[in-house]
Structures are given as structure tokens and as C-alpha cells.
Amino acid sequence: MCIKGKPSFPVCRGFEMNTTLDQFTEVIHQAIARRRPLRIRGSGSKDFYGGLSKGEVLDTTAYRGIVDYAPEELVITARAGTLLHEIEAVLAEQGQMLPFEPPYFGPRATLGGCVAAGLSGPRRVSSGAVRDFVLGVQILDGQGDLLRFGGQVMKNVAGYDVSRVMAGSLGTLGLILEVSLKVLPRPKTEATLQFELDEMQALEKMNRWAGAPLPISASCYHDHVLTVRLSGAQSAVHAAQIKLGGQMMIAGEDFWRGIREQTSTFFRERAPLWRLSVPSTAAVTVPGKQLIEWGGALRWVFTEGDPGAIRAAAEKMQGQATLFRSAKKSSGVFHPLPKPLLAVHQRMKRAFDPHGIFNIGRMYSDF
């Protein structure tokens, strides 16, 4: 049970968490003994993401609670099952935030799922991704052993950086128990501006502005409109507003939430949704309905087009394509890895999970 404690975050009693931990270990040992894989799951908010993973569900939601938060240290540590919105509420009380602006994709999204999925929101382009803010993790590896890597400090080069590797590994390397994250102050002021431009002009502007000392924290281009968000000290945001011009948007916060959570009208489509990660200057041509984020580095495309052709188009621009949302995933979700790199992945998987029990198929078909 987690109770509202002092200062203001829920404190979960140690012995109950230990019991939950023992249960996890037991489940893992049984899975090894029975050679039956497990499917790690928090609230299931990101069930749609990644390949289909068979196996008995290992529910992480009971292992929850903020373990430590010292605003002046800019570090928060919480258990995997802690709700993201709980964490963000506690941070907001102290005027701080998760700098990577994680998408939730569901009201009960958990910290563990957020880190395992490794998805970042609009602020990624200026602040960094989930992996940039992971300072330490506690995991249960594929033998059920409790391991700690990294810590609660910002500079730490002792041992391989396993903590960051856990971010985006989709639970295939281990069960994340606890994560320490670097947090940052919320910007004092934000403002959203809009410009009517064609795609070429928008890409050119986004790249040029990103190379100038401007407080741009997010950008989005769709349907001839470039939207940018300014964040920072009031004077800086104000000065940039004057410098850039454009049309001030009143409901900026809602707009960016809609992009982050994919609830804005652009995302109401039935076709498969592709996520193209490309260099910000790339001129990618994948026919379909498109929305650009991250200063040009992220392109969302709805298309029924041939997966091979879409991946080839991304690759031609030194990028990669992920089948982000789709009913049919037979062509694979993530960009295929070149053979030598795939071999390293398979050996890494064996190092962490020698019996092959975690989330088989969630990332690539055989691991």
C-alpha cells in the first residue's frame, strides 16, 4: 500500500515492496524452470508499441512509489510501477519537470514503461531523450538477480553505462525495478508561435533557428503551418518572440499535449502510422499524410505504402523507419539491423537474459 506521506509524495512501505520484489524473483525463477517467457507490463498504455510478445504477463504496477526526491539535487528516484502523472505532479510542486516530456499514451502510464519504451516528447530536440536523463537503475536480470547500475549522481563513469542501455530496450534485457532520473527546472515562461510556410521553407527555418541562440524548445510542421514553442526566462522568450514574429497561439499548452499524446486531429487516421527518424535537414519523400517534429528530425507519416519502400526511403536519407501503430505488423516494427550489429544485439541479449525469458519478440522477432 502506498500512503500520501511527507513531504508530498506517496511513500510505499518497505516490507510490502520487498514482498512484491520476492514475487517478481519467484516468477522469473519459475519462468526459467518452465522455459516459459514473460511479458513485462505496467499499465499497458504502450501495448500498441513494438512487436507482439508472447508470454505470461509480469505486472509491475504493484512495485511503486517515489523512493527519493531532492529538488536541489535535481534527481528523483522512483519504482517502476509509479504513475508518471504522480511523478510529474510532485516535480511540478517544486517547479521542476521531466525534461524529455514523455508521452503517456494512457492515464496510468508508469515510469518503468516510459523508460523501457524510451519515447520522448516535443522537448526532446532541445533537452534530450529519456536516455539522456537516466542516471541509475535497479533491475532484475534474466536470472532473477537484483543488480544496480549508475546511481543518483550526474557524473558517473564507473563500469559500463548499463542504465542508459535499459532506456528503450523494451524490457528485453531485464525487469526495471527502480530508476533515478535527472530533472530540470520548468521554464519560467512559454509561448507558442505559428507561421504559414511550405515544407521546404519550414525545414530551412527550423534548422537555421536551431543553429542560433534562440530559446526554441519544440517545433511541429503540418499542413502548411509551422508551430514553434519558446521556453525560458520571460525576457528571453519575449525577445525571441519579437525576433521571430509569427502569430501568437493562445492554447499552446493544449497544442503540444495533443502532439505529444497523439490526440490532435492529425493523428485521427486509420492507416498505419510510421515514425521516421532522419537527419533534420533530410528531404524525405514518403507519400502519405505527414507531420514533422523535432526541428525536422522526426517525421510521422500515415501511409498504406509498402513497408520495404518506406524503410528504403528513410535509409536513403541516413534515417530509419518504425512502424509505430498498425494492426498488421508482419513486416516487423523496428528498422532491420545490419547483420554484424544484429549479432552484437543477440549476444547482448544473452548476457542479460541467458534463458530468453523477457519480452521475446517485442523488439525483434527472435529476442
Place this chain on the structure above:
Amino acid sequence: MKPDRLLKRLREILPPESLLVEREDLNPYESDGLTAYRQLPLLAVIPETEAQVQQILRICYEESVPVVARGSGTGLSGGALPLKNGVLLSLAKFSRILHLDPVARIARVQPGVRNLAISEAAAPHKLYYAPDPSSQIICSIGGNVAENSGGVHCLKYGLTVNNILRLRVITIEGEVLEIGSEALDSAGYDLLALMTGSEGLLGVITEVTVKLLPKPERAQVIMAGFDDIEKAGAAVAAIISAGIIPAGLEMMDKPAIHAAEDFVHAGYPLDAEAILLCELDGTNEEVSEEIKRVHDILQASGATSLRSAQDDAERLTLWAGRKAAFPAVGRISPDYYCMDGTIPRKRLSEVLRRIKELSAHYGLQVANVFHAGDGNLHPLILYDANQPGELARVEVFGAKILELCVEVGGTITGEHGVGVEKIDQMCVQFAPKELALFHAVKQAWDEKSLLNPGKAVPTLHRCAEFGAMHVHQGQAKFPGVPRF
């Protein structure tokens, strides 16, 4: 291993000037920045092309000869210390900037390119490469990646791992891997993070793509003196609690202030127990706003003196003392030993007090330089290597400091790496099963353990001998991992 056959095979692929075997030619490679450790390699190779690197590694793999890669050799933990029976692989000739794209704000460079050279090349475009280790005029970007180097601007701009996009890596079997990409996200595991800071144990880097950032419009520094180091620590917490992330936030204690002031005459207050240097950067408006707020916070925190640089020349003067702190200490003592632990900032005063106690116990003076923003502490232990037994005492003292860092929830190395220097303290920071996982990761990349073996990750046997941990029978995870 048969050195003759190795030599013969290397001669077939390398021109004579790229292969060093004579003692006098090998001497320059006998140590890196940690000069207390010296070892001549079996031979040294200085390839010029990636194909040569591939061939060298393939040959070493087939002949089972260990390989130690080296950049500029400025590392402070002995990561590039040669092995007696191994090949020293210098990447000094990989010194070209291959491509700089000011619009996409990236630079693709060879690993031997100097850190500062990247910022110099980017300067005409008003861009720069953010991580700035103190050795940036000579240290190489390949070495920066291997060590995950930091600098004084980490709190705001991150470490090497946060500022690179892509690597070309050659495995010990001679295979080329492209890790990361010029896009922001790549499929698969974050091997870019794994490679960064892996101290040459997983692969040899032949190309690095770095992010370039726009130069801030303005930077301004403010200096505050305190009559009590605890007040200085509280001021740091107050600045960060106020929602300000300074570009640099440095602290020096009295011995460090005196050494630096005697050396560069930066105008530091000599009566202060501690000084803080706080640099703010950003747009003109932002800096004006924040410098005022920081000034007020420092005053409220009990600063006994305050000085805000009025122009860039004064800013550089104030920094000069901090940047010269190590050589300054070198002037007042025949030798010094630089430690590199990170602690949660809130434990600072406790840690400094205990370092003082240890200093008295071992009869060795200490000057403290502290990246206060991110908790990275650099105690400099003053000693005289010509006094018999003094170095040994310094090493024990240093080890105690690192163990203290772990005890308060920190780490044995913030930015200098483990290398050979802190290998025993790894046994304090990590449990046997965690070390076993590190060995398993190493095996996934380098099955024969030929890349920089014996560095960074101690064998379980070594830890058992060190006495800091116990290996219980049957617990060891990888019976195949050699333990010697």
C-alpha cells in the same frame, strides 16, 4: 603468442613508419596522464586507414594478442597504459575533420581530432562542441568517447554521451559497426551509450559524429567568497532550487584558492574559506535577468565578497585561476595526485570534513576543486614522490576518499574513468553479480578478452583478494570467465 609471427604479419600490412618495435620509439607510449604507472608495450602500431585498423585487429584476434587503443594519452586513470605482451594501437594519424555541416549542426571527425579543434572549426558558423575537459587543447575526441569525458559545463550541456550521435567502431574481429546515426533515434539497444565510457574494452572507434550547439549570445561569470565552506555549499543548492541552471558552477577551497591566486593573480579573495564561480549563459536578456537573481541569492547565502565580471576579459581572468588550479597546486608541491569522485551535493560538507580528517591521519595536505553543480569532487593530494613510501600512502589515502564517495551514495569516478587506477575500488562500488554482468557484456563484444584487458572492470578473483567483497561458492555467474 608468437611475437615473431605477429611482427611478420603486421609488417605485411603496415609501412615501416607505422610499426614501432625499438625501445626508444616505444618510450613515448609507456604511460598516459597517470604517470605513476609505466609499461612498455610489445610493439606499437600507428595506422592511417580504417582498413589497416581492421587488419591489425583481425591479426591480433587470430594471434590472441591483447590490444590497447590510445588517443592523445591524456587520460588520468591509466586507461591507455600499455600491456607488456600487447600491441599499443595509436590513433594519432586519424586527425581529420571529415565533414562539418553547419545547417544540420553536426561534425563527422576522426578519433584523433583534438577536442578543441572541433570547436575551432565550428566557430566561423557560431557553433561549438560543448564538452570541454580541461585537457581540451590536446585530448582527442576518440579518447573523450572512450572515457565519457566531462568538463566544467556538464550540468547544463551534459557529458560526451549526451553530445555525440554516431560512431564507427571496429570490433576485435575486424568487423565495422555503425552505432547511432545522424538522426536522433536509432533502432535497437542504445549501444552508443554503452560504447561511451567503455574505456576501449568493447571496440576501437574510427569515426565520431558530434552535435554542434549554437554559441550562447552572452556568458557572464560571478564570483562569491565565503567564510565557511558549508555556506558555499548551501548557496549552490539555493541557486539550483531557484530554478537556475548555470553553465558552470565551480567551488574551490582555501588551499586551492591560494595556490591558484599565487599562480595567475585572478583576484581571488585570500581570506575566503571557499569561493564559488558561477557562469550564466544564454540570450542577452536571460543572462541579465539571471545574473541579478544569482547575485541576490549569493548575498542572501552569506557571501563575504561578490564580484561580477564586467567584460569578457575579466570573465576569462576569473576562470583562469580555476582552470590553472591543477598546475598551480603543482607549483606548491613537488607532486600531486588528482582524485575524481562524485557525491550527492547535499553530503559535501560531511565529505570535506572527513577528507580533512583523513588528511590529518595520513599527514598529507589536500586542496579541493569541485564541480559543484554536478557533485564531481577533485581532491588534489599533495606529496613528494622522492620521499620513500609517500606515494604508497597517497594511494591508500586516495582509495579511502573514493570509498567515502561510494559510502555517501556517490561514485568512484565522475569523469576520469576507472582504468588501472581505480580498479580495486570497483569492488567496493559493485557487487559480484554486477561485475559478472560487466564481464558478460565484455564477452558479448570481445570473447577472447583482448581489448584493453585488465582495465576498468576487475576480475572477481581480484576483488576477492582485495578483500572488499566475498565470492560465495556457486554464485559466480560465468564460470567460463577467466579469473586470475
